Amino acid sequence: MEGNVINKIKLEFEAVSENEALARVVAAAFIAGLNITVDELEDVKTAVSEAVTNAIIHGYKECGGTVIMDAVLKRERKEACLLSIDICDTGVGIEDVERAMQPMFTTGLENERSGMGFSFMEAFMDKVIVTSSLNMGTVVHMEKCLKVYDKRQ
Amino acid sequence: MLVLFLTFLILRREDRQMEAKTREYAIIDNYLCIKMPAEVDHHKAAGIRECADKMILDDKVKNIVFDFEDTTFMDSSGLGIIIGRYRKISCFGGKVYAVNANERITRLLTTSGMTSIIEVL
Ligand SMILES: Nc1ncnc2c1ncn2[C@@H]1O[C@H](COP(=O)(O)OP(=O)(O)O)[C@@H](O)[C@H]1O
Numbered sequence: 483m484e485g486n487v488i489n490k491i492k493l494e495f496e497a498v499s500e501n502e503a504l505a506r507v508v509a510a511a512f513i514a515g516l517n518i519t520v521d522e523l524e525d526v527k528t529a530v531s532e533a534v535t536n537a538i539i540h541g542y543k544e545c546g547g548t549v550i551m552d553a554v555l556k557r558e559r560k561e562a563c564l565l566s567i568d569i570c571d572t573g574v575g576i577e578d579v580e581r582a583m584q585p586m587f588t589t590g591l592e593n594e595r596s597g598m599g600f601s602f603m604e605a606f607m608d609k610v611i612v613t614s615s616l617n618m619g620t621v622v623h624m625e626k627c628l629k630v631y632d633k634r635q
Numbered sequence: 636m637l638v639l640f641l642t643f644l645i646l647r648r649e650d651r652q653m654e655a656k657t658r659e660y661a662i663i664d665n666y667l668c669i670k671m672p673a674e675v676d677h678h679k680a681a682g683i684r685e686c687a688d689k690m691i692l693d694d695k696v697k698n699i700v701f702d703f704e705d706t707t708f709m710d711s712s713g714l715g716i717i718i719g720r721y722r723k724i725s726c727f728g729g730k731v732y733a734v735n736a737n738e739r740i741t742r743l744l745t746t747s748g749m750t751s752i753i754e755v756l
């Protein structure tokens with residue numbers, strides 16, 4: 483594997499709500515071997531749940547499609563590693579990303595969305611970068627530095 | 636004979652499901668108590684919403700208590716459920732409470748500003 487990559491996975495799944503739990507369980511399993519805190523694990527699960535839910539309900543308007551989760555674990559320093567997760571959809575895209583990311587902004591009011599999804603992602607991950615174009619889709623790139631390191635060493 | 640037996644099994648199962656439902660949504664005085672599932676996400680939200688709203692209409696519920704005793708995971712979909720129910724009952728002077736939330740969920744509710752519409756006990 484290239485450079486300091488320790489592990490990587492790609493998960494491709496149908497945009498149905500059952501898979502929200504599947505995606506966050508896979509993300510949790512991916513980092514389970516690291517010696518991280520329960521809170522850090524929950525942070526990652528919550529962020530993944532938010533991004534995947536968005537792909538399903540906003541990107542694909544609950545009509546189905548393919549969601550891809552790419553996760554990469556890289557060694558940063560001896561006692562830290564960097565988790566990157568990309569959640570990709572090829573749905574409707576976001577017209578104004580900056581506005582979409584503002585707390586409480588939502589286009590899903592009738593669906594009882596709170597507009598706090600991106601705020602949760604930003605609160606629980608160290609970096610969130612959203613790339614989107616109309617009718618092409620959206621990629622949510624998230625990074626989190628996980629301090630304590632590999633039990634095997 | 637086999638068909639009869641199968642129908643019996645299916646009926647029994649439905650019975651148990653009904654029972655589970657009534658255990659999850661209880662009305663005490665004018666408080667509707669909603670037992671939240673282990674994982675509160677968008678997948679679970681529609682079901683919770685539907686059952687809660689049916690009971691709000693049917694039984695003249697005034698206040699709502701969300702019981703998080705069994706809940707270990709919640710994302711922002713949970714906030715949507717709470718805000719939605721708050722909108723339904725607050726115009727009649729009802730209050731919304733969250734009880735038995737673990738440390739993380741309590742933190743989620745407070746930092747997201749939900750404490751302006753609900754009381755976390
Ligand atoms: N993958 C996506 N595809 C299209 N639009 C999206 C996507 N993710 C987010 N959005 C837009 O950004 C808004 C804000 O998202 P979010 O903060 O998660 O709040 P919510 O999901 O509660 O609406 C959404 O209402 C939607 O308009």
Ligand SMILES: [Mg+2]
Pocket residue numbers: 532535536595598599600711
């Ligand atoms: Mg969202």
